[in-house]
Amino acid sequence: xxxxxxxxxxxxxxxxxxxxxxxxxxxxxxxxxxxxxxxxxxxxxxxxxxxxxxxxxxxxxxxxxxxxxxxxxxxxxxxxxxxxxxxxxxxxxxxxxxxxxxxxxxxxxxxxxxxxxxxxxxxxxxxxxxxxxxxxxxxxxxxxxxxxxxxxxxxxxxxxxxxxxxxxxxxxxxxxxxxxxxxxxxxxxxxxxxxxxxxxxxxxxxxxxxxxxxxxxx
Amino acid sequence: xxxxxxxxxxxxxxxxxxxxxxxxxxxxxxxxxxxxxxxxxxxxxxxxxxxxxxxxxxxxxxxxxxxxxxxxxxxxxxxxxxxxxxxxxxxxxxxxxxxxxxxxxxxxxxxxxxxxxxxxxxxxxxxxxxxxxxxxxxxxxxxxxxxxxxxxxxxxxxxxxxxxxxxxxxxxxxxxxxxxxxxxxxxxxxxxxxxxxxxxxxxxxxxxxxxxxxxxxxxxxxxxxxxxxxxxxxxxxxxxxxxxxxxxxxxxxxxxxxxxxxxxxxxxxxxxxxxxxxxxxxxxx
Ligand SMILES: Nc1ncnc2c1ncn2[C@@H]1O[C@H](COP(=O)(O)OP(=O)(O)O)[C@@H](O)[C@H]1O
Ligand SMILES: [Mg+2]
Numbered sequence: 001x002x003x004x005x006x007x008x009x010x011x012x013x014x015x016x017x018x019x020x021x022x023x024x025x026x027x028x029x030x031x032x033x034x035x036x037x038x039x040x041x042x043x044x045x046x047x048x049x050x051x052x053x054x055x056x057x058x059x060x061x062x063x064x065x066x067x068x069x070x071x072x073x074x075x076x077x078x079x080x081x082x083x084x085x086x087x088x089x090x091x092x093x094x095x096x097x098x099x100x101x102x103x104x105x106x107x108x109x110x111x112x113x114x115x116x117x118x119x120x121x122x123x124x125x126x127x128x129x130x131x132x133x134x135x136x137x138x139x140x141x142x143x144x145x146x147x148x149x150x151x152x153x154x155x156x157x158x159x160x161x162x163x164x165x166x167x168x169x170x171x172x173x174x175x176x177x178x179x180x181x182x183x184x185x186x187x188x189x190x191x192x193x194x195x196x197x198x199x200x201x202x203x204x205x206x207x208x209x210x211x212x213x214x215x216x217x218x
Numbered sequence: 219x220x221x222x223x224x225x226x227x228x229x230x231x232x233x234x235x236x237x238x239x240x241x242x243x244x245x246x247x248x249x250x251x252x253x254x255x256x257x258x259x260x261x262x263x264x265x266x267x268x269x270x271x272x273x274x275x276x277x278x279x280x281x282x283x284x285x286x287x288x289x290x291x292x293x294x295x296x297x298x299x300x301x302x303x304x305x306x307x308x309x310x311x312x313x314x315x316x317x318x319x320x321x322x323x324x325x326x327x328x329x330x331x332x333x334x335x336x337x338x339x340x341x342x343x344x345x346x347x348x349x350x351x352x353x354x355x356x357x358x359x360x361x362x363x364x365x366x367x368x369x370x371x372x373x374x375x376x377x378x379x380x381x382x383x384x385x386x387x388x389x390x391x392x393x394x395x396x397x398x399x400x401x402x403x404x405x406x407x408x409x410x411x412x413x414x415x416x417x418x419x420x421x422x423x424x425x426x427x428x429x430x431x432x433x434x435x436x437x438x439x440x441x442x443x444x445x446x447x448x449x450x451x452x453x454x455x456x457x458x459x460x461x462x463x464x465x466x467x468x469x470x471x472x473x474x475x476x477x478x479x480x481x482x483x484x485x486x487x488x489x490x491x492x493x494x495x496x497x498x499x500x501x502x503x
Contacts, residue, residue, distance in 0.1 A: 051421075072425075072426075075420075075423045075424060075425045075426075075428075076423065076425075077423075078421070078422070078423035079422075079423035081423075083421065085421075089417065089418055089421060090418065091414055091415045091418050092414065094415075099418075102418065102419065102422055103422045103423075105224075105228065106419065106422050106423050106424040106425075106428055107423065108221045108224040108225055108228065109224060110220045110221070110223050110224040110227070111223075111224065111227045113220075150422070
């Protein structure tokens, strides 16, 4: 599903955020990406999401070489992916409902279906009572759950999560992890970046470990 | 089919948001569009009336033939068979002299024994020129003292009319350019204000067209609304109030702008807004 061949990424042109990354993630896998802060986890996910382009090397997503992808087809590929961003990236003024629904609306899914699917994930993430609240008025933990809801509402082929439990207390973190497992069980490939090793201990899965932009374990 | 309904929902939601946003944001832009439309209509209004009064005086040239011989009815008939002739009148020279210079002058001329020529006034069909055949007939049959073909007047009239047409065209162009600039500027500031929203739309896989569409629609709709409002206000406040038709110093029979002019302005302005909005957006996204 996701293949990296000798991928390098440099933002500045001098030092590399990622160097010589090679790995493969199969369809339906659940993979943790770990490493200290600044190790390159976010950069790795952004490359998969095509928010950043690799400086060197090849990346294949669902069999397609994204180096050769035209700019205009990026939106269509992104509709197959869910991304929980470290900084959420929600629209502050929109309600919880609209923030989640937009992921379906951009693909012109009809409004009745949108309502059905959004209601389901809002219940799953315990956001039902807040559905009409603008997200600015939510706590960090609640916003994080909205971001997760938006990423999973379309049943994506690939779910990318960048420290999605960063703002949650340990109990809630476990609940959220169960949500990710459920999504994974329905066939979605999950790539989960975290520096929280206790989570990995509790849910033993394959780990890709980064250290200063290099893979030290895969 | 379901996708089509989803698309309709999207259009509806966009229009609804646009309708609410129109009143609160872009207030200055909307007012500017309104004033611009009003000004364009005002210029058009003056041009239309100016042209109208010129057209009235353009109705066929009058050729004046001064002669001492009284033309026979056979001669006049030959002339009237030419296609460009609309009307022929024979006016005694005295009548004209009296009309132009007064009774006193006529008396003086008579006492001095001046032989006053009579005038054959020939009106041509509108838009018709004097033909060579016409000149030949006039010169051979009437032995004129002097012929006034009225051509000079006609030439300058044509130039003025052409200038007026050019001015109306320029007005429309300036109006369209104004709309393009206003909309492009509005879209730019709007995008800066809504950067977060646009960023998110891109991240969830919205195409450039999907993002551009609501803004284009919003600006097209707003522009349409305020051009129409501007023209309506102009019609009610300026023409409807009658400031130009009563006591308007010479402009007694004022024509209001033909309705099609309003339609042109609305269509041109709305079209310009749509194109400008979409183009600016696609360049910025
Ligand atoms: N936009 C950027 N411009 C320049 N350097 C960046 C940018 N984003 C990340 N970096 C650098 O790349 C390295 C990896 O960062 P990141 O991928 O965010 O790590 P992590 O998510 O593991 O904390 C860091 O040294 C960081 O400073
Ligand atoms: Mg990070």
